[in-house]
Amino acid sequence: MTSETEENTRSGRDEEAVSRFVERFASEMTEAGMQRMASRVFAALLADDDGSMTSAELAVALQISPAAVSGAVSYLTQVSMVGRERDPGSRRDRYRLIDEVWFSTFASRDRVLTRWENTLKEGVRILGEDTPAGARIAETVAFFEFLQAELVGMMGRWHEHRKTLDLPNRPV
Amino acid sequence: MTSETEENTRSGRDEEAVSRFVERFASEMTEAGMQRMASRVFAALLADDDGSMTSAELAVALQISPAAVSGAVSYLTQVSMVGRERDPGSRRDRYRLIDEVWFSTFASRDRVLTRWENTLKEGVRILGEDTPAGARIAETVAFFEFLQAELVGMMGRWHEHRKTLDLPNRPV
DNA sequence: CCTTAACTTCACAAATTTGTGAAACTAGCG
C-alpha cells in the first residue's frame, strides 16, 4: 500500500502541509505586488530542500501548465530571484533560487528607487524648488537618497549579523 | 482671451507639465504594485502646493469619476498615506497627504514583514528546522527580523539627517 | 424637518490579465 500518508512518512515531510505553506506564502507575496505564478514558483523553490526544481516538478507540484512555469520563471529570472541551470546530460532546465535571494532582492530595490528619484527630480524642476509642492518633492528625493545610502550600510551589517547566527552553510 | 498658456502663466505652473509628471510618477508607483487610481490620486496630492485637494478637484485634475476618487481615497486612507478632513462650513471632504508620508509608509512595511514572518515561521515548523529547506526559511526569518530592527534605527537617523537639510517646515 | 450637496455603494460593461492547449522551436542524443 502506497498511501499518501506513507509517502509523506517516507519523504519525511507532510507534503500537504508544505503545499499549504507554499500557497499561503505565495499569496502573501502576491498581495505585496508580485505576479501570482511567480510567487507560487518562488515559494515552491523556497520550500524545496535544495532550492532547485525542474519545470516538470514545478508543474506537478503547483498543478500548472509548462507554459505557466515558463512565464513565471522568465519573470523570476528577469528580476534575479531565480537562476536557470541545465543538468549535464539532460535536456531539462533546473531553476534554482539564487544565493541570498532576499538580500539581493532588497538590494535591487535600489534600481527602482533610482528610477523614482529621476522622475521626482524632474517634478521638482517642473514645479520649482521654491514652491511648496516642489519643496515637498525635493524632500522626498532627499529621503530616497538617504534610503539608498542606508541600504548599503544595512547590507554590510546583515552580513556581519549573519555570521553570529548558527546557520548551515546553505545560502538563502 | 483666457488661453491655457495664459492660465499657466497666471498660476505660475505649467499645468500640462505638472500633469505629465503626475501621470509618470503614478505609473511608476503602479508598476511597483499600487492600485492605479490610488497612485494617481497620491501623485496629484504630492504635486499640489498644500498637499490637499477635494474630491471634485481630484476628479477634474485626473479626469475620473467621483466613484473612482472615492475608491482610491478609501484605499489611501486605509494604508495611512492620506487623511480625510472636512473644511468647516462646507460639505466637502478634503484629502490631505499625511505628514511624512514616505517615512510612515516605509515604517508601516513593518506590519507586512511581521505577517510574512509568521507565515515563514509556520513554514519552518512544518519543514523542520533541521531540514535544508527549513533552515533556509529560518534564515529568511532572521533576515526579516534584522530588517525590522534596522528600520527603527534608520528612521531615527533619517530624522537626524533631515535636520541638516535646509528644508521649509512643510512636512513630507 | 426638509432640501440638497456631497460622498459611497452597487451592478454592470469594458478592459486587462491570466493560464491554457497547441503549435513552433531548440538542442541533446543516437
Place this chain on the structure above:
DNA sequence: CGCTAGTTTCACAAATTTGTGAAGTTAAGG
C-alpha cells in the same frame, strides 16, 4: 542528420479587475 524530450511562443477563453453611471445614503444649512 533526424528524432524527440523539453521549452517557449501564440492565440484564445476564462477570470479578474477597473471605472462608470445611477441609485442610495448622509449630513449641512436653511
